[in-house]
Amino acid sequence: MKDWQKDFEWLQVRTYVARTMGKDKLPDLQSILFLVGIQELGRWSDEGFTKEEKQDLMHIAVCALLESDGYYEYVGRDHDGWPHYKKLKNFDLEGLEGQENYLTEKVVEYFRPNIQTSAEVLN
Numbered sequence: 627m628k629d630w631q632k633d634f635e636w637l638q639v640r641t642y643v644a645r646t647m648g649k650d651k652l653p654d655l656q657s658i659l660f661l662v663g664i665q666e667l668g669r670w671s672d673e674g675f676t677k678e679e680k681q682d683l684m685h686i687a688v689c690a691l692l693e694s695d696g697y698y699e700y701v702g703r704d705h706d707g708w709p710h711y712k713k714l715k716n717f718d719l720e721g722l723e724g725q726e727n728y729l730t731e732k733v734v735e736y737f738r739p740n741i742q743t744s745a746e747v748l749n
Contacts, residue, residue, distance in 0.1 A: 636730055639737045655726060658733055662687035666709055682708070691732035692717065 640652040643661065647653075653661075663683025664670060675683065689698040689711035698711040719725050 632731065632734070635734045635738075635741075638741045639734055642737060642741045655730060655733070656684070659684045659687040659729070662690065662733065662736060666690045667707070669707070686711075688729065691729060691736060694735075695732075 637652075639658070643658055644650070644652050647661075660680060660683055663686040666686050667683060671679075686709055690700075690709075692698050693700060693711065697713070697715055697717055699714055701710050701712050703709050717725070719728055
């Protein structure tokens, strides 16, 4: 896939999330990971989440996104309903930019069923 296609799909995801949340500003990767974590948790906290819970939610998102590539395996939920994953192998991409690019691609895959693909937009 060409860089412009990746950029286009990432923009589609960011636009979809912003519209769904009723926001004017496009979210960044961290915000979207937080939302994926909430989606994977399957519930919202009316009191909000603590800083530690927000970090846990982002970790859940990363685990869920990397599960299909064999980095993590879902093992179940704890007594509070939080999902847990077992690490199967180390994340082998070095450098923050490479890791962010990889996660961005995984986020696009995660949201692809919910957004129009570039082919649908062109038809």
